[in-house]
Amino acid sequence: MSYGSAGDGRLSKNERREAAREKAKMLREQQRKKDLRNRVFLFGGLGVVVIAIGVAVTLIIVSAIKPAGPGPMNMASDGVTISKGYVATTSPAQPADADPVVPTPDYSTGVVDIQVYVDYLCPFCGQFESTNSEQIGQWIDSGAATLTTHPLAILDRGSLGTKYSTRSANAAACVANYSPDSFYAFSALLFKNQPAENTEGLDNTALKGYVGDAKADNVSQIEKCIDDTEFKDWVSASTARALKGPLPNTEVEKVEGTPTVLVNGQQYSGSLTDADAFSAFVLQVASEAYSTATPAPTPEPTVAQ
Known part of the structure; x- marks a missing residue:
């Protein structure tokens, strides 16, 4: 080893x-x-x-x-006012969450102030519109009345998830902002072609089609505004204001249903399908305003003989 x-x-x-x-x-x-x-x-x-x-x-x-997005121009009162010749009253844009700027009306002028709070999906609003639009249009054209339309979005739940009430109110605000003198015609078209509740409502393509039918200016801007729902924040805020109240220049506390129709601050509660009933109410309110504004003649002194 x-x-x-x-x-x-x-x-x-x-x-x-x-x-x-x-x-x-x-x-x-x-x-x-x-x-x-x-x-x-x-x-x-x-x-x-x-x-x-x-x-x-x-x-x-x-x-x-x-902050909430901007509100539309020409709707500082949360509505657009149409006067003689179907001309809209102009006003600057307000922040969507700003309190409305509402002038105090002068009923002594003899011009009747008609205010309507509507949802474009509301069938009762459609009934009121189809019944009274012709005579209201005549009153506006002659200068006998002004019409202020307040678009609300109360019935979104009734359009199968498409939020048609918001989209249609936004579309109306878009027209008011970019082509205010076309608002009256556009609003009338929305009611003339009103969809039924519990359907998807009109799509944006249809809404944009009525912009052209109303002969609006600035069509491309309005179409983009509709697609972008540019004023949806304002629609939500103005609807909340109407439902909470108080409603300006009236003793009506708030909107409890649509249509809410006010004539010189007095609420109309008559038939929505009887044009004569509404006409009689307007004439009654107008005569009350006239009699209040016109002092009674002073009697001539009696000379003793």
Whole structure:
């Protein structure tokens, strides 16, 4: 039997022990570096998550405090007023959530002030419109009356998810904003072609078609406004104002249903399908305003004989 020496390629016991120590040290160093890298990745990942959460929270807060979009021009009173010659009264745009600017009417002029709060999906509004639109149009054309239309969105639930009440009220606001003198004709077309409740209502293509039929100006801008529902914030806010009340220049507290029809501030509660009944109410209110505004003649003094 022979034994090798230190120089024949074999390690001594001490050398093997030292090599094992070095290898263990190297493994520990590798593990330490690996743990350090993992901690860096972990904290880096947490940092990304924290940043993402922070961005999300910021967006939520910003969205919550974002002001409502703009309201339409020519509807500062939450409605558009049509006067003699079917000309709209102009007014600057208000923020959607701003209180309406409503002038105090002067009933002594003899011009009857008619206010209607409508939802373009409301069948009763359609009945009132088809019954009375001709005579109201004659009163407007002659200068005997003004008509202020307030488009509301109460019946969105009745259009199978398409929110037709909001879309049609927005479309009316778009016309009022970009071509106000076409509002009367456009509003009439919406009622003439009124869809039934519990249907999808008219699509945007149809709404845009009636813009052309109403001979509106700025058609491309109105069409974009309809597609973008540019005034949906205003529709929501003005509807909430009408439902909460009070209604300006009247003792009627709020809109409790559509149509709500006011003549010189007095609410009409008669038949929606009897033009004579509404005409009689208008004449009665107008005569009351005239008699109140016109002082009784002073009797001539009697001279004793």
